[in-house]
């Protein structure tokens with residue numbers, strides 16, 4: 001067993017891990033290491049060969065691997081070590097990181113740890129769809145990797161369950177590959193994806209989107225032969241007389257992402273039941289001092305640009321922590337009010353700087369006004385022409401507005 005020491009250990013070398021490392025380095029910490037279980041850094045971006053990455057952060061529209069390459073170059077030019085094919089198996093509350101690779105077991109005593117492990121996809125087992133277990137049923141991300149990275153054609157006649165971004169992007173990708181996408185079914189009465197993806201991936205390809213509809217049965221023995229779909233009522237129960245059989249050889253499931261928080265839990269870090277990520281402050285510090293979390297492991301992001309921004313805060317926060325910057329006595333809780341599903345960070349510990357609050361709404365709305373308030377006192381507002389659960393919102397509260405705050409602050413929306 002090898003035992004080494006680093007000031008900052010970053011678990012995961014996706015866009016979050018790389019941006020956190022670069023920010024920590026630029027904030028003055030030269031002793032940073034990134035650990036990733038894959039053969040290359042870049043995380044999920046390496047299979048996202050479509051464009052749409054970097055518009056906010058880099059001011060240009062890149063593909064996933066191009067966006068990752070920008071950060072890989074930043075990591076390389078700073079000589080930040082990246083241990084690849086190295087799987088972290090535990091993180092202890094006293095910041096000992098245990099990892100395994102072909103050389104054996106590695107233990108690293110860190111002064112601060114940044115968790116950036118991303119998400120995994122929810123699978124068929126979590127849905128309880130009845131029927132047989134033929135081949136041809138994939139999670140959308142697995143199919144994306146097989147098509148984009150390995151060059152396989154996974155099927156010719158496709159039904160997609162779930163209209164989140166991965167499902168929408170795979171509908172277009174399968175069409176490019178010559179497959180016929182029969183339908184995208186969505187159990188909710190609205191799509192979970194970005195508006196731009198609904199337009200560019202479904203409408204441009206004449207692919208029907210059936211809302212309030214789900215797959216209730218899978219047919220086929222060796223290979224998938226078809227699925228039965230049905231509309232659902234307001235309790236999401238299938239409506240018997242709307243059942244319909246669609247012949248297909250492939251079913252792609254895009255039914256949600258689960259933040260990879262096994263290491264987080266084993267370190268004793270409290271998790272928010274709504275985000276399924278750690279409870280954090282404005283520096284992305286969890287409730288265990290010196291352990292930070294950012295990227296999809298903290299909250300599921302739709303845009304990588306926000307992942308990078310959040311990770312930079314975690315990187316700088318980790319440097320402040322190891323430099324002994326004491327947490328102030330401030331502890332302002334943030335709360336989700338009307339129409340808001342969650343607000344992140346869950347606590348604010350300093351009034352010295354502006355704080356960006358990230359949130360998602362509970363359902364689609366038209367024109368809305370978001371307000372951040374403490375009782376009757378309004379601290380910040382912003383208007384949006386429309387708001388949807390698939391799109392993360394950001395509201396900045398100025399440091400000057402925080403000065404007088406003593407109790408919890410709430411984010412509400414008002415329909416205009």
Ligand SMILES: Cc1cc2nc3c(=O)[nH]c(=O)nc-3n(C[C@H](O)[C@H](O)[C@H](O)COP(=O)(O)OP(=O)(O)OC[C@H]3O[C@@H](n4cnc5c(N)ncnc54)[C@H](O)[C@@H]3O)c2cc1C
Nearest residue numbers: 012014015016036037043044052088117118295296303304
């Ligand atoms: C299909 C799809 C399409 C998307 N399209 C867009 C788009 O068009 N535009 C856009 O801006 N965003 C898009 N996104 C969102 C964006 O790509 C993600 O939000 C972002 O990649 C998340 O970055 P991350 O670093 O948090 O996680 P990831 O990219 O998942 O990286 C996590 C890394 O951690 C590593 N890891 C996990 N556990 C361990 C462990 N125990 N030990 C060692 N390493 C570990 C993994 O190997 C991985 O490399 C898309 C996402 C998906 C899935």
